[in-house]
Amino acid sequence: MSSASVLPQSVEDTLTLLSQGRYVADRSLATALFLSLKLHRPLFLEGEAGTGKTEIAKVLSQTLGRPLIRLQCYEGLDIASAVYEWNYARQMMEIRLTEATGGADRLALESDLFSERFLIKRPILQALETSTAGRAPVLLIDELDRTDEPFEAFLLEVLSDFQVTVPEFGTVKAEEPPLVVLTSNRTREIHDAIKRRCFYYWVDYPDASRELEILKVKAPEAPEALSRQIVAFVQKIRTLDLFKLPGVAETIDWAQALTQLDRLALDPDTINDTLGALLKYQDDIAKLRGSEAARILDEVKIELAEAGAL
Incomplete structure (x- = not known):
């Protein structure tokens, strides 16, 4: 077995593992992940969109060298889409071929029709069957809150x-x-019966220092002064009453967009022109654009200057 497939043996090893996957995590998250792996319990990650929950499964797959099997949840998701279904078209073809050739008797045909070769395996069944040399896959059940209670009961x-x-x-x-x-x-509460079977962790927005570290990893081409302004600006936005606060993913997108525009620092016009990279609802953009964005930027510049970070 390769060393890459060995599970971390301590919280420090888990932090190192996440770092190898370019994921900047705090110790509490690394502790939750370590305990989940050590105790063989599913890890239930809850939090606002864009805070890096899905990325953790991807990093585990990458750093441990295990296949990632992803079940993207949606309203109306059922067993046929999540677990298995029978290949009815092939079954009908088999019936007609058997009848045409005068082949197997009815009982033998029925047994054959419901054999593995007619079974279409969806993500959950694939995850249960996939295991090579002690390297079970990573199963990501993403956005479980989009499904309904009957599917939770099946889980x-x-x-x-x-x-x-x-x-x-x-x-x-x-x-x-x-x-x-x-x-x-x-977007809705998940039933306690699901949570009891998991190790739970709330993934919150990062503080300024960790978000700056994330930008250094995910947007290394951005000038440091610009990254500091971006992080300070986003941190202030998250205190506002907006329909959808920007997540870490949006912070990274904005930093990359501003770098492509060769910006070395924030200015009111640039903010107004690029708010669509940071905010995803027009009402939020309209609320921030113009004088409000300029006011926040002035506060950011004053605070960074006082901290000697400009």
């Missing part, structure tokens, strides 16, 4: 026993449980 079997039951086929149980990461943007 209980998966998260409790790492198995699913296909009535016509039998029970499929993982030889080695996958590393499960669930995320939620908290």
Whole structure:
């Protein structure tokens, strides 16, 4: 087994693992991830959109050298899309071919039709069956809050026993449980029964120092002075009453956009022209554009100058 596939043995190892994947995490998040891996419990990450929840599963897959199997949740998601379904077109073709050639009897045909070769495996079933040399995959169940309660109820079997039951086929149980990461943007509350089976962590917006570290990793081409202004500006925006506060992903997008425009520092016109990289709702953009953006920028410049960071 390669060293890359070995799970971290301490919180420090977990911090190193995340750093190798260019993920800037605080110690509390690394602790939650370490305990989740050590105790073989799914990790349930909840928080605002754009705070880096999904990225953690991607980093685990990359740094541990394990396949990433992603189930993107949406309203109306059912077992056929998440776990398995039968290939009805192939089954019908098999029936017609058998009838035309006078082949197998009815019982033999029925048994064959519900064999593995007609089974379409969706993400959850794939994750339970995929394991090579002690390297179970990373299963990402993304934005669970978009589904409904019946699907949550089905997940209980998966998260409790790492198995699913296909009535016509039998029970499929993982030889080695996958590393499960669930995320939620908290558009609705997830049932306690799901949370009890997971190690829970709230992924909050980073403070200024950590967000600056994130920019150094994710947007290294941005001048340091510009990055400091961007972070200070975004931190102030998050205190406003907006429909959707900018996440870390938007901070990175804005830094990269300003770098492409060869900006060395923020100015009112540049902010007004590029707010669409930072805010995603027109009402929020209209509220900030113009005098409000200029006011916040003046505060940022004063505070950075007083801190000797300009």
